[in-house]
Amino acid sequence: xxxxxxxxxxxxxxxxxxxxxxxxxxxxxxxxxxxxxxxxxxxxxxxxxxxxxxxxxxxxxxxxxxxxxxxxxxxxxxxxxxxxxxxxxxxxxxxxxxxxxxxxxxxxxxxxxxxxxxxxxxxxxxxxxxxxxxxxxxxxxxxxxxxxxxxxxxxxxxxxxxxxxxxxxxxxxxxxxxxxxxxxxxxxxxxxxxxxxxxxxxxxxxxxxxxxxxxxxxxxxxxxxxxxxxxxxxxxxxxxxxxxxxxxxxxxxxxxxxxxxxxxxxxxxxxxxxxxxxxxxxxxxxxxxxxxxxxxxxxxxxxxxxxxxxxxxxxxxxxxxxxxxxxxxxxxxxxxxxxxxxxxxxxxxxxxxxxxxxxxxxxxxxxxxxxxxxxxxxxxxxxxx
Numbered sequence: 416x417x418x419x420x421x422x423x424x425x426x427x428x429x430x431x432x433x434x435x436x437x438x439x440x441x442x443x444x445x446x447x448x449x450x451x452x453x454x455x456x457x458x459x460x461x462x463x464x465x466x467x468x469x470x471x472x473x474x475x476x477x478x479x480x481x482x483x484x485x486x487x488x489x490x491x492x493x494x495x496x497x498x499x500x501x502x503x504x505x506x507x508x509x510x511x512x513x514x515x516x517x518x519x520x521x522x523x524x525x526x527x528x529x530x531x532x533x534x535x536x537x538x539x540x541x542x543x544x545x546x547x548x549x550x551x552x553x554x555x556x557x558x559x560x561x562x563x564x565x566x567x568x569x570x571x572x573x574x575x576x577x578x579x580x581x582x583x584x585x586x587x588x589x590x591x592x593x594x595x596x597x598x599x600x601x602x603x604x605x606x607x608x609x610x611x612x613x614x615x616x617x618x619x620x621x622x623x624x625x626x627x628x629x630x631x632x633x634x635x636x637x638x639x640x641x642x643x644x645x646x647x648x649x650x651x652x653x654x655x656x657x658x659x660x661x662x663x664x665x666x667x668x669x670x671x672x673x674x675x676x677x678x679x680x681x682x683x684x685x686x687x688x689x690x691x692x693x694x695x696x697x698x699x700x701x702x703x704x705x706x707x708x709x710x711x712x713x714x715x716x717x718x719x720x721x722x723x724x725x726x727x728x729x730x731x732x733x734x735x736x737x738x739x740x741x742x743x744x745x746x747x748x749x750x751x752x753x754x755x756x757x758x759x760x761x762x763x764x765x766x767x768x769x770x771x772x773x774x775x776x777x778x779x780x781x782x783x784x785x786x787x788x789x790x791x792x793x794x795x796x797x798x799x800x
Contacts (some may be wrong), residue, residue, distance in 0.1 A: 419456055420459060428457055429463055438583075440468055442618065443588070444585045445588060500788075513784075517542075532560050535560075535783055542630065563781070567781040567785075574605075574746070574755045575755075576747070577649075578599075594608050598629065604633050606775060607628070608667075609628050610628040626683070627749050631661055631745035632744050637742075637762035637765070640760060642657065642763050644755050646675065647704070649704070653676070653751075654676045654748065654749050656674045656746065657673045658687075658747065659673075659711060662743070667736070668745070669687055670687055672684075681696060682696070682697050714763075717731070744760060
């Protein structure tokens, strides 16, 4: 990918650790730091490693035992290695950088996509495994990119949010995090907030699940209107929420939230103002890993919510203590990712508009990046440090 930082010596760097890894600590994040992308691209010789918290990328590839002497390093080939190479954030970043490098080196003005794909695949093989692709490999790779291009074309309006912190954090580590480290999401058009966390106890703060990290769209707010979207709760997502008439007070949100809870098969309407109040709670068929149409109408004090293809609203409620001020729309989730497709806001008296990530790569680039990720998984690739 050409991203290696060869700087020798000096202080080491802190590998990026996901929320799942940090959650295994008694004081999650204590004494850990956030290193810059440039530092993360240095050789692993300079990586800090905590004895009780191994870095998954190193651990899966037979890193030295951190708890006892090791007379011989094992060599293994196991399924989790491939899964890690496909899903690890570091590998995703390297695939993106490799795709950018290959496109730059293979760029041909006015060349049709298939010709550029051929050059892209050939150069990718040369950089990754030191040889040209065989005829059948060239065809397999070309077909793969074509399929990925078609799949990504159907997801150009997708917004994905995912929490990347554990339920508790050491105060010293928490204070170093940016809002987008609590909840990751689109690169443009959204502002992120860490939500509400408990007061410190023994230097630990815990998230308040009903008021956790959230994001608000930077489009103009409205008081009355309709939100239409398709929501996709990824496996292990414990709860997902759509916010409206939302504003912020420090790191907390004020407004309304429609909450989907797949484990409980429950749909709720909450008022977020000081302490959250559950206004309505009804049983609902909320699937995981499947698209679900969602429609929210808010008009004066009355709020209606439709799920799926049902003609009648699943929730219809008039709030006697309603929040009527204009506010933004937003999203939050906990446990795993929430994807929102074709999010359209219909403000009263204004033309409806689509909310999307303007910095999301085009299907062409995303398809080629997927090929680069696959390329880095070939058993001919040798990782040397």
